Amino acid sequence: MSQATATSHSGRRRHDREIVALAVPAFGALVAEPLFVMVDSAIVGHLGTPQLAGLGVAAALLTTAVSIFVFLAYATTAAVARRLGAGDLASAIRQGMDGIWLALLLGIAVIAVALPSAPWLVDVFGASDTAAPYATTYLRISSLGIPAMLIVMAATGVLRGLQDTRTPLYVAIGGFAANGALNAGLVYGAGLGIAGSAWGTVIAQVGMAAAYLIVVVRGARRHGASLRPDAAGIRASAQAGVPLLVRTLSLRAVLMIATAVAARLGDTDIAAHQIILSLWTLMAFALDAIAIAGQAIIGRYLGANDTEGAREACRRMVQWGIASGVVLGALIVLARPLFIPLFTGDQGVQSTLLPALLVVAVCQPIAGVVFVLDGVLMGAGDGRYLAWAMLITLAVFAPVALLVPMHGGGLTALWWAMALMMTVRMVTLWLRTRSGRWIVTGATR
Numbered sequence: 454m455s456q457a458t459a460t461s462h463s464g465r466r467r468h469d470r471e472i473v474a475l476a477v478p479a480f481g482a483l484v485a486e487p488l489f490v491m492v493d494s495a496i497v498g499h500l501g502t503p504q505l506a507g508l509g510v511a512a513a514l515l516t517t518a519v520s521i522f523v524f525l526a527y528a529t530t531a532a533v534a535r536r537l538g539a540g541d542l543a544s545a546i547r548q549g550m551d552g553i554w555l556a557l558l559l560g561i562a563v564i565a566v567a568l569p570s571a572p573w574l575v576d577v578f579g580a581s582d583t584a585a586p587y588a589t590t591y592l593r594i595s596s597l598g599i600p601a602m603l604i605v606m607a608a609t610g611v612l613r614g615l616q617d618t619r620t621p622l623y624v625a626i627g628g629f630a631a632n633g634a635l636n637a638g639l640v641y642g643a644g645l646g647i648a649g650s651a652w653g654t655v656i657a658q659v660g661m662a663a664a665y666l667i668v669v670v671r672g673a674r675r676h677g678a679s680l681r682p683d684a685a686g687i688r689a690s691a692q693a694g695v696p697l698l699v700r701t702l703s704l705r706a707v708l709m710i711a712t713a714v715a716a717r718l719g720d721t722d723i724a725a726h727q728i729i730l731s732l733w734t735l736m737a738f739a740l741d742a743i744a745i746a747g748q749a750i751i752g753r754y755l756g757a758n759d760t761e762g763a764r765e766a767c768r769r770m771v772q773w774g775i776a777s778g779v780v781l782g783a784l785i786v787l788a789r790p791l792f793i794p795l796f797t798g799d800q801g802v803q804s805t806l807l808p809a810l811l812v813v814a815v816c817q818p819i820a821g822v823v824f825v826l827d828g829v830l831m832g833a834g835d836g837r838y839l840a841w842a843m844l845i846t847l848a849v850f851a852p853v854a855l856l857v858p859m860h861g862g863g864l865t866a867l868w869w870a871m872a873l874m875m876t877v878r879m880v881t882l883w884l885r886t887r888s889g890r891w892i893v894t895g896a897t898r
Contacts, residue, residue: 468769472746478618480742482609482625492633496640497650504647507587510580515595518563519602521705524697524836525556526610528690530748531834532897533614538756539896546678549611549669551686555694556607558687560600567596587647594651601655601662608665613749615672624664632657696836703843707850707874714854714867721799722864725806728796729813729868736781740821743773744828751832758894763833767886770825778821785814809868816872819879826882833891834898842881850874 493512498505529552536545567574575588609621635656639649673680708730715726747770754763789810793803830839854870856862885891 465769468750468766471750471766472743472770472773475613475616475618475746475749476742478622479613479745480739482618482621483738483741483745492629492636493650493654496633496636497647500640500646503581503583504587506581506584507589507647508591508650510575510578510584510588511591511595514574514578514592515599517705518567519599519606521698521701522556522559522603522606523701524694525552525559525603525606526613527697527748527831528552528693528834528836529607529610530613530745531752531832532690532693533611534616534749534752534832535756535834535898536896537615538753538759540757541896543676543678544896545614546611546669546673546676547683548686548690549607549614550673550678550680551683551690552607552610553604553666553669554682555687555690556603557600560603563599563603564596567599568593571596591647591651594648595654598655598658601658604662605658605665608662608669611669612665613745614752616749616753618745618749620665620668624661627664628657628661631660693834693836696840697831699840700836700843703840703847706847710851710854711867711871714857715864717858718863718867721801721805722867724799724802725809725864726867728793728802728806729809729864731796732785732792732810733813736785736817736820737824739781740774740777740824741828743770743777743821744824744831746770747825747828748832751829752834755833755892755894756896760892760894763892767826767829770829771822774821774823774825775818776821778818781821782814782817785810785817805864808865812865812868812872816875819872819875823875823878823882826879826886830882830885830891833893835885835891838885838891842878842885845881846874846877849877 493508494505497508529549532548532552533545536542536548571589571592572585575585575592578588580588605624612618612620632654635653636650639645639653640647641649643649645652670680672678712723712726712730715723718726747767750766750770751763754760754766789807793806793810827839830836850870850873853873854867857866857870
């Protein structure tokens with residue numbers, strides 16, 4: 454074996470170790486988050502149908518409100534990783550504190566909007582007269598936990614940037630366990646009903662935020678980083694997050710359009726669509742874990758002025774993304790007789806679901822590349838390009854999807870439109886990474 458070949462193999466093994474060390478705990482933390490809603494649903498469901506319906510409406514509103522601020526994690530990861538790569542750990546933690554202070558300010562602003570507007574939001578979302586009071590109660594109480602949820606996002610970004618995805622996993626597991634115990638105790642033990650479920654979740658979220666803050670504050674004191682709010686730093690964090698906010702809103706618009714089109718196709722189609730969307734989201738967690746590793750690794754290499762290391766890591770992560778997509782696609786095809794009956798026994802829904810599900814399976818390698826390159830460009834701080842790329846994707850997808858019902862297409866045609874959307878994303882991201890313009894070295898972009 455030549456020296457160059459040996460060096461190449463050694464480099465791949467090094468990248469593989471880094472990817473696995475970061476991606477596996479990240480996947481665990483990502484999967485733990487949706488379990489909060491599942492626990493709430495299981496406990497509240499025994500109170501009655503109106504209560505469960507109210508929870509469904511409130512949870513959807515809360516999820517939407519919080520998800521648009523996911524840039525708090527993404528932008529913070531990239532910024533902290535760059536400074537870590539540059540060897541300035543104190544500055545890295547200081548940057549993370551700016552993100553946490555921004556999260557607190559945004560959380561307070563969301564509370565100020567959510568508390569008085571809760572009944573109106575519930576009504577706009579279409580809650581029935583019986584479910585609306587429960588939805589309003591849950592939304593008002595749970596909104597008090599939004600600052601803690603956003604702090605958790607930002608602090609998660611800090612630790613990811615510091616190449617630590619284990620601590621977020623441990624905090625997520627602890628939060629999940631506390632949430633279940635508190636919900637059961639407050640809903641049934643204290644007899645608070647759906648309000649008890651909301652308070653239990655808020656307390657668990659505050660506990661998670663406190664755990665993160667303890668870890669970050671200890672790190673700040675150890676390395677001499679200031680904990681005070683810095684207006685310039687907070688403003689810089691907000692400016693870095695704006696393009697990622699545009700990207701997230703555009704992606705949410707794609708999903709909303711797809712659901713709206715499926716609803717127009719009929720009850721059978723929308724039921725099948727929701728099943729596929731649930732599976733698609735679960736698979737996205739696996740691919741997003743690699744993307745999170747990409748954010749942390751790429752940011753660190755660029756901060757260390759190691760352009761070749763960044764390129765090699767990017768290439769290796771793309772290979773991981775493709776391989777993961779192939780495996781996930783194969784699992785969908787092979788396991789479909791097992792999991793489809795778990796979702797529905799309706800033969801009409803099953804027959805509608807199957808061909809569209811095969812489209813999803815075929816597209817998983819494409820999705821693998823998309824998620825990885827998304828993470829690479831986020832790690833590089835290339836948010837402005839990501840925003841424009843997602844707006845272009847939305848502009849291509851929207852008319853194609855809206856034409857599906859007009860031309861008599863069904864759910865399979867809609868998911869071919871989703872496949873087109875992912876292909877456009879892949880092309881735009883690939884062109885950017887190939888150009889090399891995303892490679893900007895130094896402690897800041």
